[in-house]
Amino acid sequence: MLKIDIQKMINKEPLHFKMTMDQQFYGLMGSSGCGKTTILRIIAGLAQPDAGIIEFDEQVWLDTAANISLPPEQRHIGFMFQSLALFPNMTTKQNIDFYRRTKVGKTYGGVSEAVAQQLVTTLGLTPLMDQMVTRLSGGQRQRVALCRALVQQPKLLLLDEPFTGLDDDLRQKTMQLTREVLSQTQTQVIIVSHRKDEILAFTDNIYGM
């Protein structure tokens, strides 16, 4: 279970965000610049709040009063950035396998090879494995980013505007596939979007910002 209670000044406005997450999917919705991405970055450990606490399954990730802040690599989070942040110098396979090459990945392991292979197949990435990610289309890149996040077997998956930039038809298909794949995992998911329909496709648990 994820518990968040944080405060941060965003655009000179104080933001107090409190959330307890005990179901698989939660959505954060709000207009551009209201601090949705900042909240995700704070949960991931990529940004610091002015004050607050974050706990996940009784483990303290952040407690500003006690001066505790677990680094991102120790939180075992999957993060799908709005820009997807695929490594342009690598192929699809190298992007997906990146986690296993890192120091933490070698220790923690992520999903088994068989599960990883199954994810690749389910997401339709098998024929793209040797292609450079710069050569892929928007929908293909989105699926690579999702697969890369899931092979880490994250405790928590953060999706930041994951379907932005896709046309309506492709967006619907990708949303459906993403929902199917995520439903088969135990991973808790926070999805951020400025579009209500995108969040409603996953959950009714919506936090408006």
Added chain:
Amino acid sequence: MLITPIVHSLIIAIIATTLTFLICLPIVYLLIRHPIKLNWFVESLFLLPLVLPPTVVGLFLLQLFGKYGIIGRFLALFADYSVIFTLTGAVIATIIVVLPIMYQSIKAAILSVDPTLSEAAKVMGATPYEILRWIILPNAYSGIIVGLLLTFCRGLGEFGASLMVAGYIQGKTDTIATAIYFAIQGGDNHTAIVLSLLDVLIGIIALLFIQFLNYRTKEVRQ
């Protein structure tokens, strides 16, 4: 007459380029990852030779490495060695002169890499070294190579500071730039022109390679 200045210039430029790269890369990377309050001071220190005449740099090095300088006295006492009037002195002078070019090039190249790539790698457990090795360097390589080439070319043409420190001793510390100057002084226009043309040729090759890299980087990004 023609060979030794060319060989000396190449040796000095290659060593100075390599060493400045090894000095600048970790420092720039660290300062970008963990900015400190004195960032401006460190950066100003690296860029200082850019705004100074090379002769001032040379004079400063003479004070430091000369017979009565702090390092000079130390080297004389413990190693019975002096860098004055040696190629080592020319290399040290060249390093100081080319340091700003390398520093700025590496900084621009690293900053050109989308920071979310490093963040994504960090979330996936990559160490700072792994991020540098697998993400930053491969995505910043064209900018870094441009920096290496510019530094090399500047090092190849270094004159003022290295002349102050290493002097001009034929067959021992002569470089293309100093040999051109002393050839002209001695009325040997032929040698001066041949060495100048050679320098121009190396410069043109380097610039063409930089243009090629820029073109390729644009193509890859598209």
